Amino acid sequence: MAKLLITGFDPFAGEIINPSWKAVRHLNNTIIGGFEVIAHEIPTVFGKASAIVQSQIEHHQPSVVIGVGQAGGSNAIRMECLAKNRINARKQDNEGNQPKNALIAIEGPASYPASIPVENMVEQIKTEGISAYLSNSAGAFVCNELFYSTLHYVECQNLPIRVGFIHVPYLPEQVANTKRAGLLPSMTEETVVRALTVAIEAIGDRLSN
Template identity: 40%
Template sequence: MTTTRTVLLTGFQPFGGERVNPSWQAVSALHGTRIAGHRVVARELPVAFGQSLKALRSALKETQPSLVICVGQAGGRAQLSLERVAINVDDARIPDNAGQQPIDVPVIADGPAAYFSTLPIKVMREALRGAGFPVEVSQTAGTYVCNHVFYGLMHALRRQRAVRAGFIHIPYSPAQASGHAGAASLPVETVTAALRLALKVALKTPLDIRAAAGAEH
């Protein structure tokens, strides 16, 4: 009997006064599909410190995935951002959906200062760029719930080295950008297609390449 391997994709609920969150819209479109021999399971996370990690841990336990990518929205960014590093700090500019606004609080008490993505982010960048998607390697996932989830994800998997994981930020959708004058955007369908390719590459690439993807600022 062959056991189907699973990929876990997560997106977020709307936050910050928005009516939708394109991270969940894009991720949910891939739920139930098969990519590189893996079944995709999508789960929506609350935009709330603590609660988001509880939901994520539950999803990890339920799905026992081979690979995990959490996806969040970074309004104002113009490209898909393959996040390199999660840091151990919550420092919220605005309250989360539960009204919490932690400042200078560790995500995990006594946890390491940072965790790095274990995805082949540079191979993914090259593949996405070659397919015409706007993409970058990002050096910061912020200090809000996205970074909270990214750090919590890597901490939860710290002893499961066979399970690779990371985080991708996406821009506003066009519908959202209309309410933010001059903001960059990407159609949800484009993001879904990019995520499909990113997953395929991540599943088929055992080792990342050595290529410049740093930032001056």
């Protein structure tokens, strides 16, 4: 059976949870869309996150790799279409790194498109009554660095692996009982899990046709 590797990040920037891993962990060791799903938590650290994912790729040899990250302030599932060869951190990562105006790969292209069926995935998520949309910017922090580095690795190694990245909103508990309460949108963990499940099913449907 084909394998799908999906990753979520640990908490960062003072948060005590990260919605990406909170949701992704539920998918570990499940069968979705014809894939054996392998979930892995990765650190919010430049370079280290992508190195771990590359190691996981070598170990599991998946057909698909999906990174999932937090997009605070978003009110929907954000399907990233483009990974850019750029880092410009507005905050420190979990090891105090804050690179500015740097390239991810010196000899790499300016960008890579996602190689998963992003439009189909968004449409299927929306049929579940869950808000979702396509995005052309994964930011300039660790999420985009992971997205680009994974696509660059797959390209350089000539591996037949589809790669994508999905941003998810805050969880309700991240905004409740704080100064952000009522000001920032959120999405329940159950809804995020359902959205990710449907997204994986859409990949399976597309690749089997």
